[in-house]
Amino acid sequence: MKLGSVRELSGMKLVLKDPELEGVDPVYWVFKEVSNSPPADGWENCTVIAPGKLGQEFPKTFGHYHPNGVPVEVYHLVAGEGILQMQKKRVIAGELQLDEVEEVYLITAKPGDEIEINPNWGHSWSNVGSVPLISFDNWRTGHTPTDYEPIEKQQGLAYYLVETGGDIRAVKNPKYQNLPEPIWLTADEFRQKFRS
Numbered sequence: 268m269k270l271g272s273v274r275e276l277s278g279m280k281l282v283l284k285d286p287e288l289e290g291v292d293p294v295y296w297v298f299k300e301v302s303n304s305p306p307a308d309g310w311e312n313c314t315v316i317a318p319g320k321l322g323q324e325f326p327k328t329f330g331h332y333h334p335n336g337v338p339v340e341v342y343h344l345v346a347g348e349g350i351l352q353m354q355k356k357r358v359i360a361g362e363l364q365l366d367e368v369e370e371v372y373l374i375t376a377k378p379g380d381e382i383e384i385n386p387n388w389g390h391s392w393s394n395v396g397s398v399p400l401i402s403f404d405n406w407r408t409g410h411t412p413t414d415y416e417p418i419e420k421q422q423g424l425a426y427y428l429v430e431t432g433g434d435i436r437a438v439k440n441p442k443y444q445n446l447p448e449p450i451w452l453t454a455d456e457f458r459q460k461f462r463s
């Protein structure tokens with residue numbers, strides 16, 4: 268397994284609720300060629316998100332969309348407590364609507380959970396626990412700046428996950444219009460919902 272990339276706080280400010288704050292740094296690391304490290308056969312990348320806080324916000328990955336026509340991505344949570352935010356892109360007459368989404372899911376995940384990411388869904392993991400959040404995924408297609416630009420332009424996904432009074436709360440990102448309320452599900456509930 269090799270270190271592929273490091274996301275430092277300076278680069279994450281583009282997608283934070285409060286870009287001026289200080290907090291954990293670096294925020295997360297992505298290791299590649301995981302499948303060269305048995306027993307992790309079949310997986311490609313390993314993402315490690317630091318525990319802690321960025322102001323009130325939980326440390327998270329930058330968030331991205333996938334290009335059209337790509338295979339489903341699968342995440343396997345290895346350690347920690349995470350919430351995967353997924354937002355379905357809104358496309359009208361072939362045009363991606365940057366400031367609108369069709370649906371938002373907030374999926375609470377524990378070690379052993381696996382979650383499939385279908386095309387058209389933007390996604391980002393947040394570490395809501397007190398230890399590093401470690402996940403494997405099978406993404407071998409790589410990324411281009413185009414995958415990240417829509418999220419960067421909107422200063423993040425639809426909701427910011429913050430802690431207030433010991434509770435985890437989803438705060439609307441004001442750069443989106445007409446946001447649907449987020450649907451909170453466990454990874455099992457999400458899998459069952461999209462099985463049929």
Ligand SMILES: [Fe+2]
Nearest residue numbers: 333340384406
């Ligand atoms: Fe992805």
